[in-house]
Amino acid sequence: MNHRCACLAVMVSLVTAAIVITDPAFGETVYVAAKSAQLRSGKTSLDPVVASLRLGETLEVVKRDDRWLQVLTTKGVTGWIYSTNVSSSKPMGGDNELAALGQSVRRTDASAVTASAGARGLDKASEDYAKRSGITQQQRDAVDRMTAYKISDEEIQAFLKYGRLGEYAD
Amino acid sequence: MQTKIFHGLMVFGLVLLSTGSLAGCAEIQQAAENAARGSGNQRLAKTIHGGGNLIGGLLPIGYEEEQTIGQAIALQVITRYGGVYDQPDLTRYVNLVGRAVALTCDRADIEYRFAILNHDSINAFAAPAGYIFVTRGLLKTIRNEAELATVLGHEIGHVTQKHILDVIQRSKQVAGVAEAGLAYANKNPEAFKNVIDGAVKKLLDEGLDQSKELESDRLAVVFGSRVGYDPTAYVTFLDRLRTIKGDDQAFFKTHPKFSDRLTVVQSTIRDQGLKATGVLLADRFSKTSNGIL
Numbered sequence: 001m002n003h004r005c006a007c008l009a010v011m012v013s014l015v016t017a018a019i020v021i022t023d024p025a026f027g028e029t030v031y032v033a034a035k036s037a038q039l040r041s042g043k044t045s046l047d048p049v050v051a052s053l054r055l056g057e058t059l060e061v062v063k064r065d066d067r068w069l070q071v072l073t074t075k076g077v078t079g080w081i082y083s084t085n086v087s088s089s090k091p092m093g094g095d096n097e098l099a100a101l102g103q104s105v106r107r108t109d110a111s112a113v114t115a116s117a118g119a120r121g122l123d124k125a126s127e128d129y130a131k132r133s134g135i136t137q138q139q140r141d142a143v144d145r146m147t148a149y150k151i152s153d154e155e156i157q158a159f160l161k162y163g164r165l166g167e168y169a170d
Numbered sequence: 171m172q173t174k175i176f177h178g179l180m181v182f183g184l185v186l187l188s189t190g191s192l193a194g195c196a197e198i199q200q201a202a203e204n205a206a207r208g209s210g211n212q213r214l215a216k217t218i219h220g221g222g223n224l225i226g227g228l229l230p231i232g233y234e235e236e237q238t239i240g241q242a243i244a245l246q247v248i249t250r251y252g253g254v255y256d257q258p259d260l261t262r263y264v265n266l267v268g269r270a271v272a273l274t275c276d277r278a279d280i281e282y283r284f285a286i287l288n289h290d291s292i293n294a295f296a297a298p299a300g301y302i303f304v305t306r307g308l309l310k311t312i313r314n315e316a317e318l319a320t321v322l323g324h325e326i327g328h329v330t331q332k333h334i335l336d337v338i339q340r341s342k343q344v345a346g347v348a349e350a351g352l353a354y355a356n357k358n359p360e361a362f363k364n365v366i367d368g369a370v371k372k373l374l375d376e377g378l379d380q381s382k383e384l385e386s387d388r389l390a391v392v393f394g395s396r397v398g399y400d401p402t403a404y405v406t407f408l409d410r411l412r413t414i415k416g417d418d419q420a421f422f423k424t425h426p427k428f429s430d431r432l433t434v435v436q437s438t439i440r441d442q443g444l445k446a447t448g449v450l451l452a453d454r455f456s457k458t459s460n461g462i463l
Contacts, residue, residue, distance in 0.1 A: 129245065133367075
């Protein structure tokens, strides 16, 4: 009896392995293409989140199932991710390598950049531009507010969920 | 004399190194410039400094500079289009739709910000670094969230493809700016003003190249579909716009013909197998916008 059970277990394992290995997606490398994405324990948006993934992270595909992919992260976590959150090519950054190099070439004069650039408010050059162009304080404040306007990733996820969009469509 | 020649050759070697391998270019350029200065050859030092600027001018615009340009163009858009329409709930809604689309666009790592312009015309604009605008008139024309999402997707497409930055690069050449980056913007604000004014003229008065508009039309349905919106909503919207605009010559000065746009959009939906999901979310759109516009 025990012998038969062991044989059966081996056969089941072999068949499972064959199914996994013959999945054309097995071993394929994909990248997180969303600004932030969730890795879930199952292939529905109701399944618990097992990891939060960042843009550009490398994932290895275990298998595909309709609009979900089972993947393995570089940290060894396995889970499911919604297909539109990944891409087969590495997503480009805000600065590609050439642009980043251009920035480094110009860095000798970067002292003229105010600390607020990229954080909040108009930076020095656009403030100067506003003055030279006679743009009112009201309009400068409007761009200032626009620059500072924040919406968290959680709020966007809640918005998607309420509208049954993205991975919440199922 | 011999020492000077030796220094000159050493500096020349460093310059060659800097052009041969762009990695660590700034450091090599700085070392070469310092060596030239140290040898008392101010002229050579100046040339190397200029060479660095020339290399900088040929390289793509970095994100830091892009933000400055985006802010400056945003100032002009807001000024020329009646200021920002101050409706916090509607602004938040437009930002949520826009950021939902931007979440999985082809350049998802930068911040996108959306504002409503207090203007009756039907229009939308994108400035570099993700400063995106829709007019009140445009929002009045839209019937559901899927239409809004794809319209914002079109504008996001201009940012992901850096369409306006291409114009800026050319505008710099016209303005005679050899160096790039914030350095020239701070040292020579008048040149920066000329560059921005040239780009604003192109964006608001002349319009981008038709190929860029059509590329953004394709991206509108691709980006919208990734979130799950029905891409055919954009077809419906363009069709409605065609009826409204008729033969408005001013509009066609800055936009391709509707027949071309519809052909491009429909072929993208077909070729890329984008699903007509039926997700339009008309209720959510009308609940937020009713009585405000």
